[in-house]
Amino acid sequence: MQVYEALVDLYIAGDGTETSTEEALACMEAAKSRSMIEMIFQSGQSLPLGEAGQSDLVRRIRDLREELNWYYHRIELEQLRPEEKSHQRLGSLREKAQLQEKELMRTLRELPAHERENATLEAPADFSLAKLQAHLPQDTTLVEYFSAGERLVAAVITRKEIQILPVTVLSRVAHSLQLLRFQLSKFRMGNEYVRRFAEPLLSATHSHLETLYSELIAPLRPFFEGRHLIVVPHGLLHFLPFHALRNGEQYLCDAFTVSYAPSATVFSWCQEKPASANLSSLVFGIADERAPQILEEAQSVAALLPKSSLHVGDRATSSVLREEGPQSGLLHLATHGIYRQDNPMFSGIRLGDGYLNLYDLYQMRLDARLVTLSGCATGMNFVAAGDELLGLQRGLFCAGATTLLLSLWDVHDQSTSQLMQFFYRDFLRTGNMAGALQHAMQELRRENPHPYFWAPFVLVGKLSDSTRLT
Numbered sequence: 001m002q003v004y005e006a007l008v009d010l011y012i013a014g015d016g017t018e019t020s021t022e023e024a025l026a027c028m029e030a031a032k033s034r035s036m037i038e039m040i041f042q043s044g045q046s047l048p049l050g051e052a053g054q055s056d057l058v059r060r061i062r063d064l065r066e067e068l069n070w071y072y073h074r075i076e077l078e079q080l081r082p083e084e085k086s087h088q089r090l091g092s093l094r095e096k097a098q099l100q101e102k103e104l105m106r107t108l109r110e111l112p113a114h115e116r117e118n119a120t121l122e123a124p125a126d127f128s129l130a131k132l133q134a135h136l137p138q139d140t141t142l143v144e145y146f147s148a149g150e151r152l153v154a155a156v157i158t159r160k161e162i163q164i165l166p167v168t169v170l171s172r173v174a175h176s177l178q179l180l181r182f183q184l185s186k187f188r189m190g191n192e193y194v195r196r197f198a199e200p201l202l203s204a205t206h207s208h209l210e211t212l213y214s215e216l217i218a219p220l221r222p223f224f225e226g227r228h229l230i231v232v233p234h235g236l237l238h239f240l241p242f243h244a245l246r247n248g249e250q251y252l253c254d255a256f257t258v259s260y261a262p263s264a265t266v267f268s269w270c271q272e273k274p275a276s277a278n279l280s281s282l283v284f285g286i287a288d289e290r291a292p293q294i295l296e297e298a299q300s301v302a303a304l305l306p307k308s309s310l311h312v313g314d315r316a317t318s319s320v321l322r323e324e325g326p327q328s329g330l331l332h333l334a335t336h337g338i339y340r341q342d343n344p345m346f347s348g349i350r351l352g353d354g355y356l357n358l359y360d361l362y363q364m365r366l367d368a369r370l371v372t373l374s375g376c377a378t379g380m381n382f383v384a385a386g387d388e389l390l391g392l393q394r395g396l397f398c399a400g401a402t403t404l405l406l407s408l409w410d411v412h413d414q415s416t417s418q419l420m421q422f423f424y425r426d427f428l429r430t431g432n433m434a435g436a437l438q439h440a441m442q443e444l445r446r447e448n449p450h451p452y453f454w455a456p457f458v459l460v461g462k463l464s465d466s467t468r469l470t
Contacts (some may be wrong), residue, residue: 008148017342021164023266025155025264026127028146032234032263057110064104068346069354071097101346132264133159134361135271137463139226144264145216145234149466152216155266163223168215174236176215180208181239184409187452202450206246209451213245217252228434228463229256241408243441244455251451253441257461259338262393270402270462276369278329281305284316286335286352294334297417304424316352322364331368331401332420336375337392347392349373361395369464370433371396372405374416374457393460402462403433415453421446433464 008027027126071093078090126137136142136159145167166418183205187194194201217236229252231242242260243253252258261267283305285298295312302310309328311320316335325331336350348357373392405423407416422440427433437459444454 002456008146008153015070019439021162021245022129024164025144025157025162028144028155028234029127029263029265031059032232032265042240045456059108059409060107061104064100064107066354068097068100068104071100072355112260127265128226129157129162132268133157133162135268137154137226137228138228138231140228140463141224141226142230142232142261142264142267143224144232145237147235147237151427154220156220158225165220165223165247166175169221170236173212173215176211177236177240180205180212183208184452187412198450205451208245209244209251210248212240213247213252216240216242217245218247224256227256229258230267230463231258231260232267233260239408241451241455241458243450243458253438253455257399257432259434259461259463261460262397266397267461270397273462275400275402275462275464276329276367278327278367280309280324280328281330281332282324283308283310283323283332284335284351285310285312286316286319286375287313287348288336291336291413293417294375297374297413297420298334300333300417301334301420301424304428305332306419306428311352314352317351318351318356318360321351321356325364325366325368327367329367329369331366331371332374333372334374334432337406347395349374351390358392358395361392361399364399366396366400368401369419369462370403370405371401372420374405374407375411397461404460404465405437405457406460407456408458409452409456411456412453415444415448416456419454419457427464431464433459 008024008031075090075093075097078086078093115384132142136157138159140158141157142157146153146155147170150170152170152173153164154167155162155164183201186197186201233240233242243251243258245252261270281302282459283298283302285295287294298310298312302308309324310315333349338348338350338355346357348355348360350356373396393406396404419440422443423436426436426439430436435459441454441457448454
């Protein structure tokens with residue numbers, strides 16, 4: 001990574017020509033794409049094809065995954081114990097699960113080539129600015145941030161122009177982001193606390209959002225064109241709700257519709273992929289004590305979506321997802337996602353019969369124009385909750401999704417249910433995902449003004465083509 005940072009510095013300090021600017025952007029992309037591709041294409045990442053029983057190794061992998069799901073379930077039950085929670089018992093279960101994970105990874109690496117399936121997201125070719133600009137609509141600006149050491153720079157790209165500009169010092173952003181996360185974490189203290197201190201909570205959060213706006217948006221704002229903004233974060237900026245940053249008078253998402261991308265290369269790949277022609281919808285709802293309203297959310301979403309197939313609780317299984325997922329143009333998963341910072345390959349999504357991890361997602365084939373993961377990672381610390389987005393989005397893109405709707409932090413299940421209804425009603429009417437999310441956030445803000453409630457969700461990937469689904 002330091003090599004790419006040095007090259008970016010070198011090109012930015014160059015003669016300022018279009019060539020040096022494009023080369024700097026290419027290095028920024030190489031650093032980000034390399035991080036993603038190393039995660040996706042590392043040795044042994046793919047699961048074997050076909051039914052269990054093809055070979056001893058395939059059977060061993062099946063058994064290891066079943067054993068892992070058993071450990072994950074026991075760990076979850078232990079964490080939910082109100083008073084009898086045993087840290088020793090929990091530690092023992094986690095240690096045994098980690099041993100199983102290591103054994104699974106070792107076994108996967110032993111698979112011969114003919115028993116593996118490559119991920120569908122191919123390694124990108126050499127970066128092309130012309131290709132990227134061709135994919136940008138006329139009314140769109142793409143902003144790609146990059147941290148080179150302590151300095152933060154940004155490439156501001158429209159269909160006809162590109163500029164790379166200095167932004168701020170990374171330590172100032174890190175400090176403000178830490179303060180913002182601290183404010184959002186206070187919502188775990190319960191409804192009574194939130195009601196009692198509603199005004200100071202909102203005031204403090206606004207202060208941090210305005211500071212971050214002045215650091216990250218204000219230096220670039222004169223160069224934004226059009227009505228839509230694509231944000232490509234880097235490093236700790238992946239934790240940040242750019243759409244909720246404020247200039248003192250309005251949020252960024254009131255001035256622009258906002259979407260995100262892991263890199264400009266991945267954005268171009270998503271834009272190239274044709275929108276799914278499938279009109280059916282698949283809805284999963286896996287509720288628990290931490291999020292009891294997930295069931296109501298799943299039912300209300302299924303009632304809105306065209307040709308919907310609803311599966312809740314124990315019926316929302318991985319086999320149903322494998323069978324119906326490839327024929328579903330819209331996929332809504334109301335459940336919990338987890339990000340494993342110690343071992344990202346075992347990040348996953350909770351289903352009715354266990355956890356669907358990144359190995360499973362890399363093997364799966366989806367044809368959805370939109371995949372929504374409306375749950376959260378309850379119980380994880382706030383830093384890990386942001387990286388949850390990174391782990392799961394990689395797996396879902398590899399499975400074939402082109403646009404994702406995911407949460408940046410642990411979400412409030414009642415406000416999430418309301419936001420999803422607002423979002424889908426508008427999206428089905430207009431076909432515009434970014435516009436629908438903008439309107440849904442504005443509607444929810446009328447009743448719940450704090451960004452904790454209305455701003456956790458981000459739209460990642462392909463810009464919708466405004467094709468109505470009904």
